[in-house]
Amino acid sequence: MTAVRPHGRLDAPIKKKEVKLAKRTKRLSRSTSGTVALFMFLAVFGVFTSMPIVLTISRAFMPLDELFLFPPRFFVRNPTVTNFADLFIIMQESWVPFSRYFLNSVIITGFGTLGHLIFASMAAYPLAKNDFPYKNQIFATVVLALMFGAHVTGIPNFLIISALGINNNYLAVILPAFSAPLGLYLMKQFMEQIPDSLIESARLDGASEFFIWRKIVMPNVKPAWLTLIILQFQALWATTGGVFLRSEELKPLSFAMNQIALGGVARAGANAAVIFIMMAVPVTFFIFSQSRIIETMATSGMKD
Amino acid sequence: MNHKESTWSLIKKNCQSYGLMAPYFILFFMFTILPVMIAIVLSFTNFNMLQLPRFVGWANYTRLFLENEIFIIALQNTLIFAVVTGPLSFILCFIFAWIINDMPPKIRAFMTLVFYAPSISGNVFFMWQYFFSGDRMGLVNGFLINLGILDDPINFFRDARFIMPILIVVQLWMSLGVGFLAFIAGLQTVDKALYEAGAVDGIRNRWQELWYITLPSMKPQLLFAAVMQITTSFAIADVVTTLAGMPTVNYAGDTIVTHLQDIGWIRFEMGYASAVATILFLLMVGTNKGVQRMLRKVGT
Numbered sequence: 001m002t003a004v005r006p007h008g009r010l011d012a013p014i015k016k017k018e019v020k021l022a023k024r025t026k027r028l029s030r031s032t033s034g035t036v037a038l039f040m041f042l043a044v045f046g047v048f049t050s051m052p053i054v055l056t057i058s059r060a061f062m063p064l065d066e067l068f069l070f071p072p073r074f075f076v077r078n079p080t081v082t083n084f085a086d087l088f089i090i091m092q093e094s095w096v097p098f099s100r101y102f103l104n105s106v107i108i109t110g111f112g113t114l115g116h117l118i119f120a121s122m123a124a125y126p127l128a129k130n131d132f133p134y135k136n137q138i139f140a141t142v143v144l145a146l147m148f149g150a151h152v153t154g155i156p157n158f159l160i161i162s163a164l165g166i167n168n169n170y171l172a173v174i175l176p177a178f179s180a181p182l183g184l185y186l187m188k189q190f191m192e193q194i195p196d197s198l199i200e201s202a203r204l205d206g207a208s209e210f211f212i213w214r215k216i217v218m219p220n221v222k223p224a225w226l227t228l229i230i231l232q233f234q235a236l237w238a239t240t241g242g243v244f245l246r247s248e249e250l251k252p253l254s255f256a257m258n259q260i261a262l263g264g265v266a267r268a269g270a271n272a273a274v275i276f277i278m279m280a281v282p283v284t285f286f287i288f289s290q291s292r293i294i295e296t297m298a299t300s301g302m303k304d
Numbered sequence: 305m306n307h308k309e310s311t312w313s314l315i316k317k318n319c320q321s322y323g324l325m326a327p328y329f330i331l332f333f334m335f336t337i338l339p340v341m342i343a344i345v346l347s348f349t350n351f352n353m354l355q356l357p358r359f360v361g362w363a364n365y366t367r368l369f370l371e372n373e374i375f376i377i378a379l380q381n382t383l384i385f386a387v388v389t390g391p392l393s394f395i396l397c398f399i400f401a402w403i404i405n406d407m408p409p410k411i412r413a414f415m416t417l418v419f420y421a422p423s424i425s426g427n428v429f430f431m432w433q434y435f436f437s438g439d440r441m442g443l444v445n446g447f448l449i450n451l452g453i454l455d456d457p458i459n460f461f462r463d464a465r466f467i468m469p470i471l472i473v474v475q476l477w478m479s480l481g482v483g484f485l486a487f488i489a490g491l492q493t494v495d496k497a498l499y500e501a502g503a504v505d506g507i508r509n510r511w512q513e514l515w516y517i518t519l520p521s522m523k524p525q526l527l528f529a530a531v532m533q534i535t536t537s538f539a540i541a542d543v544v545t546t547l548a549g550m551p552t553v554n555y556a557g558d559t560i561v562t563h564l565q566d567i568g569w570i571r572f573e574m575g576y577a578s579a580v581a582t583i584l585f586l587l588m589v590g591t592n593k594g595v596q597r598m599l600r601k602v603g604t
Contacts, residue, residue: 071449119328132321148585156342209320279421301525
């Protein structure tokens with residue numbers, strides 16, 4: 001008897017029964033063959049998606065003789081870090097010191113991400129919580145901007161940036177990044193779930209809108225911060241500066257890495273190490289922020 | 305008159321809100337709205353960055369559609385990408401998220417990473433070069449030669465027959481992005497009570513559950529993810545240039561965007577390139593709006 005009622009509570013067995021019943025009804029709607037088929041499907045695609053990533057890791061630690069083996073090898077047999085050492089040597093011999101490329105990337109991703117987070121959330125708060133003329137039209141423009149990519153605006157942007165005199169300057173990459181539409185969109189959707197009462201009480205105390213944004217809204221949307229940070233970080237981390245950064249000493253790490261990655265046979269080892277590093281940074285970032293990002297994405301939907 | 309005054313006073317009353325939005329929207333206007341307008345205006349001019357733009361009417365457009373065979377090929381390729389990878393990646397995003405959703409949280413997090421990683425890992429698509437490399441060192445060639453199926457390696461990225469299919473595969477591989485995350489999150493927020501109610505109302509299997517309960521409750525996420533997938537699938541360019549070169553063999557894999565980059569940044573025909581950009585803009589926005597209208601009907 002005591003075994004059935006572990007806590008000695010009278011209602012314990014009844015509750016257990018209910019749980020069982022609920023489970024059974026759930027199982028009724030799930031056929032085994034369907035489950036097996038779905039999991040097979042997932043497994044096949046899972047292997048397909050992870051193949052290039054596993055290969056990246058594997059090649060990064062392959063000694064040169066394994067990189068050039070025939071038939072080609074997928075998994076590394078004698079892992080080594082010589083590829084990273086080779087990469088380090090190439091970095092030291094490069095015309096522009098490698099620390100410079102790294103610094104450029106830090107400046108571009110750092111400021112670009114920070115500014116985007118601040119500007120986008122500052123704009124998102126009134127759009128989410130206040131009511132004022134043209135609010136819907138303004139937000140509709142942002143949604144419209146989600147519907148076309150940066151490729152459409154490339155040439156005019158080059159003209160505008162030249163006219164502003166910030167061509168071949170970090171600002172040419174950083175300033176447009178501040179106003180990326182996706183961040184504002186996600187932030188606004190997430191802020192909508194902040195209870196109005198929180199904001200109202202501060203307003204009754206005579207707080208300014210900026211104060212409310214800074215002290216009440218922002219502390220409540222930390223998951224969304226992380227989401228904006230990682231999305232923007234990824235975008236800027238991958239940017240090569242293109243036509244906007246022409247001087248070699250302004251180019252970011254991804255540009256230098258691409259040059260090494262295209263280096264061909266002579267640099268096969270360093271090349272494998274480079275791709276690994278370029279991948280590892282954003283992926284690690286994502287691993288640690290995944291649950292917060294999913295939380296933000298729950299409010300990402302577009303309403304009618 | 306009265307209405308206008310009240311609008312103005314409302315604007316004044318909300319000046320703090322506008323103030324908060326100003327920094328973002330000034331930049332947004334400068335780098336997103338204004339460029340679209342400039343592109344449309346420039347598309348009616350002849351502009352080479354050295355001389356002032358000269359108005360040419362519809363000449364750029366007639367030249368694109370009537371004289372430029374490469375543009376027609378690029379347009380076709382872009383539409384193939386959009387029609388194949390767009391819907392397919394959208395559906396795959398949903399199916400994967402849906403299967404993953406039933407898993408325990410730890411496994412769910414791992415599977416999310418497996419599918420999402422390609423879209424964030426920068427230039428790892430470069431790895432496909434090793435799979436489809438044109439010599440015996442390529443994994444696919446090496447494997448097939450080793451099995452005796454092939455005698456000589458196939459030069460995948462130099463053979464017009466293989467370029468598009470391979471690019472589609474690579475594009476699909478890296479297309480599980482933000483939309484996929486939105487699905488994962490959305491599925492977790494579907495009201496569980498709906499499923500119980502559905503079971504009472506005679507829903508017999510998971511497919512019915514999916515169609516009658518899950519999909520209709522996911523409508524906002526479906527709309528959002530569709531925008532993300534469509535916009536990416538029309539903008540395919542980097543993958544093409546990195547893997548298959550610029551231009552690709554016989555233009556077999558060129559897209560509107562690579563063609564735009566060719567005209568704009570290599571030939572400096574900015575007016576002509578702006579016409580391509582304008583067409584791309586209309587295609588993207590038009591498709592997005594159309595699909596939005598379609599998806600709004602889900603479950604109604």
